[in-house]
Amino acid sequence: MTLEGKVALVTGGAQGLGRAFSEKLLQNGAKVAIGDLNQKQGEQTIQELTSQYGIGRAIFVPCNVTSLDDMTNLFQNAKEAFGCLDIVVNNAGIGGEFAPMWEKVIDVNIKGVVHGTQLAIEYLRKDKGGNGGHIINMASAGGLNPNPFSPVYGATKAAVVHFTRCWAMNSTTIDNGIRLNILCPSFVDTPMTKNISETVCHNYETAKGFIEKIGVISPETVADALMTLLKNKERNGAILKVSKHGGEEFCTLQLVPV
Numbered sequence: 281m282t283l284e285g286k287v288a289l290v291t292g293g294a295q296g297l298g299r300a301f302s303e304k305l306l307q308n309g310a311k312v313a314i315g316d317l318n319q320k321q322g323e324q325t326i327q328e329l330t331s332q333y334g335i336g337r338a339i340f341v342p343c344n345v346t347s348l349d350d351m352t353n354l355f356q357n358a359k360e361a362f363g364c365l366d367i368v369v370n371n372a373g374i375g376g377e378f379a380p381m382w383e384k385v386i387d388v389n390i391k392g393v394v395h396g397t398q399l400a401i402e403y404l405r406k407d408k409g410g411n412g413g414h415i416i417n418m419a420s421a422g423g424l425n426p427n428p429f430s431p432v433y434g435a436t437k438a439a440v441v442h443f444t445r446c447w448a449m450n451s452t453t454i455d456n457g458i459r460l461n462i463l464c465p466s467f468v469d470t471p472m473t474k475n476i477s478e479t480v481c482h483n484y485e486t487a488k489g490f491i492e493k494i495g496v497i498s499p500e501t502v503a504d505a506l507m508t509l510l511k512n513k514e515r516n517g518a519i520l521k522v523s524k525h526g527g528e529e530f531c532t533l534q535l536v537p538v
């Protein structure tokens with residue numbers, strides 16, 4: 281029970297990776313506030329998690345990560361329900377390369393993570409009454425290695441990597457005991473991957489072959505990688521890639537100090 285007494289907030293936690301993260305956090309003793317656009321699925325997930333991990337361990341707050349009001353409400357509800365906040369996982373994300381979807385992809389994948397990170401810093405920073413803590417932002421292996429199938433999606437995930445690394449070297453976060461790290465999984469067995477189609481990516485038939493070649497990992501494997509980041513207290517600004525062929529790999533990008 282390494283996270284006993286800790287409180288986590290997970291966006292996009294109604295299903296897929298966010299749900300697997302929430303479950304792993306609960307298994308390790310944390311309490312969890314889930315925010316998600318999908319209210320029906322979110323409420324069902326909370327029912328299932330509550331019956332498995334006990335009453336009062338998890339709450340659901342309907343939330344669109346692109347809305348600052350919704351995100352502010354999510355953070356307030358988490359703090360009110362559980363008294364503090366220690367871990368924030370900005371996980372909600374979508375794919376889609378064609379109009380009008382691609383603009384939404386930029387909004388959810390970038391704006392959502394910016395909202396979640398900025399609010400997390402306000403809630404966690406020690407000089408404003410927080411306890412410090414850990415922010416994990418969900419990028420993707422597609423944000424590290426270019427692929428021809430999802431340029432918009434890949435660009436948003438590269439943005440998440442860069443945005444997170446910038447904050448990780450900021451004196452406000454460092455001096456206030458806040459760490460920020462990045463998860464970059466390859467393909468994972470979630471509804472997002474199951475729903476990949478010609479409406480989501482370019483060259484769909486070739487993409488299918490690419491996914492088969494790369495391989496698909498389980499959400500639990502990525503949740504274990506989340507725990508690797510949470511347990512490793514020295515890491516800040518780290519990029520943890522998870523894939524079928526490489527397992528968990530910390531990646532280094534050239535950092536040129538200014």
Ligand SMILES: NC(=O)c1ccc[n+]([C@@H]2O[C@H](COP(=O)([O-])OP(=O)(O)OC[C@H]3O[C@@H](n4cnc5c(N)ncnc54)[C@H](O)[C@@H]3O)[C@@H](O)[C@H]2O)c1
Pocket residue numbers: 291292293294295296297298315316317318343344345346371372373374388392418419420421464465466467468469470471472473
């Ligand atoms: N599945 C993969 O292969 C894979 C690999 C690498 C990274 N990722 C990233 O992991 C994250 C989760 O992916 P997943 O596979 O679990 O996807 P998913 O589609 O299975 O689940 C995403 C969840 O996010 C919610 N969501 C979507 N838009 C939202 C919004 N605007 N506000 C709040 N909630 C919203 C959905 O309702 C859903 O519950 C995403 O950021 C994705 O880009 C996924």
Ligand SMILES: CCCCC/C=C\C=C\[C@H](O)C/C=C\C/C=C\CCCC(=O)O
Pocket residue numbers: 374375376419420421422425426427429430433465466467468472473476480481487494523
């Ligand atoms: C076919 C692309 C669809 C993109 C949107 C849908 C799902 C997203 C899934 C993941 O985030 C993974 C996306 C891309 C992975 C790309 C390259 C993987 C590189 C493999 C590796 O380096 O191990």
